[in-house]
Amino acid sequence: AQSVAQPEDQVNVAEGNPLTVKCTYSVSGNPYLFWYVQYPNRGLQFLLKYITGDNLVKGSYGFEAEFNKSQTSFHLKKPSALVSDSALYFCAVRAANQAGTALIFGKGTTLSVSS
Amino acid sequence: KAGVTQTPRYLIKTRGQQVTLSCSPISGHRSVSWYQQTPGQGLQFLFEYFSETQRNKGNFPGRFSGRQFSNSRSEMNVSTLELGDSALYLCASSRRTSMISTDTQYFGPGTRLTVL
Numbered sequence: 710a711q712s713v714a715q716p717e718d719q720v721n722v723a724e725g726n727p728l729t730v731k732c733t734y735s736v737s738g739n740p741y742l743f744w745y746v747q748y749p750n751r752g753l754q755f756l757l758k759y760i761t762g763d764n765l766v767k768g769s770y771g772f773e774a775e776f777n778k779s780q781t782s783f784h785l786k787k788p789s790a791l792v793s794d795s796a797l798y799f800c801a802v803r804a805a806n807q808a809g810t811a812l813i814f815g816k817g818t819t820l821s822v823s824s
Numbered sequence: 825k826a827g828v829t830q831t832p833r834y835l836i837k838t839r840g841q842q843v844t845l846s847c848s849p850i851s852g853h854r855s856v857s858w859y860q861q862t863p864g865q866g867l868q869f870l871f872e873y874f875s876e877t878q879r880n881k882g883n884f885p886g887r888f889s890g891r892q893f894s895n896s897r898s899e900m901n902v903s904t905l906e907l908g909d910s911a912l913y914l915c916a917s918s919r920r921t922s923m924i925s926t927d928t929q930y931f932g933p934g935t936r937l938t939v940l
Contacts (some may be wrong), residue, residue, distance in 0.1 A: 710870060752828070752914055752931040760926045799867065809880045810855050810918045810925050814867035 713802050715728045722790045723823050730785040730818045732800030739805040742775055742783040743812060744790035747797045756798075759783060760805075770794070790822045825851060825914050828917050828932035838936045842903040843933045849896050854921030855879075856898040857929060858890060861912040870913075874920055902937075911940045 712735045723729045734740055741760055745753040757768025764776045774785045783800060797819050801812040829848045843913050849856050857880075858870040871883040873892035890900040896917075902909055916929035 731897070739895075743928070745931070752830075752933040753916075755928050755930060758866075758928055801867075808928055809872050809874070810916075810920055810927060811857060811869045811872050811880050811882070812929060814859075816866045 711802055711813045713800050713813055713815035715818045717818050718816075719819045719821060721821045721823065724792050724799075725789050725801060728787050728790040728794070728797050728820065730736045730800075730820060732785065732815060733781050733783070734800070734802040735781065736802055736804040737806075740783075741803045741805055742774075742776060743784050743801040743803075744768065744772070744783075745799045745801065747799065747817075751800065755765055756785070781782060790820075792822045792824050795820055795822045826858050828930055830909055830915050830932040830935050832935060833933065834936045834938075835938060837905050837907055838940050839907060841905050842901065843905060843937060845900045845913055845915075847898045847900070847917075849898070849915075850930055852928075853917035853919050855895055855918045855920035855925075855927075856892055856896065857916045857918075858898070859914045859916065860884075861914055861934070862910075863924060870884070870900070878906030883889075883940050894921075905939045910937060912936050 743758045744756040759766045759776045767773045776786045799816050800815045831834045831846045855874045857872040861867045872880040887903045892898045912934045914934045915932045918927040918929045
């Protein structure tokens with residue numbers, strides 16, 4: 710069965726510091742991996758995805774993520790956090806050999822950036 | 825290009841009633857998926873529609889159903905509402921150009937359903 714784990718319910722960082730939001734996954738075969746962000750009372754906004762190729766993926770708003778196959782991880786990173794990055798972040802996975810577009814999501818990590 | 829739209833944004837129903845939620849995908853997107861988001865269970869996949877046919881289904885009871893129209897718009901119906909159905913219902917669309925898709929799902933703002 711496919712699954713995603715986000716081990717931290719909350720991550721606190723100071724503005725200007727680097728941030729990391731952790732994600733590990735479990736799928737049969739190769740994964741397609743996604744990061745989304747959700748602001749209060751809003752839907753999910755797509756940040757970035759890994760399909761194949763370069764393990765370092767760059768996305769929207771200065772975010773990037775590194776795919777590590779041996780550790781089955783796909784951590785989200787940003788070199789310098791902004792207060793406006795404070796939101797709920799979701800990691801999601803889909804098996805590459807799966808028909809359709811359905812995603813399995815992690816429980817989410819709340820990022821809090823203090824000024 | 826307009827994003828995914830969902831109507832209504834907020835809905836209050838009582839137990840035993842039924843409800844229909846609507847989703848209009850991004851223009852050109854042919855796949856529509858529905859998800860339920862609750863504080864306890866997080867984001868859970870309900871079903872996916874593509875070319876007016878349900879292609880995938882999550883682990884939800886038969887009270888949850890949907891359909892897709894020829895213009896790719898989708899509706900989701902929940903019958904005999906229960907208190908536990910209170911949730912944010914999110915619709916997502918993607919191009920889905922092939923059976924096995926690398927396409928991204930883009931989400932609408934959701935419909936907040938409260939069951940009293």
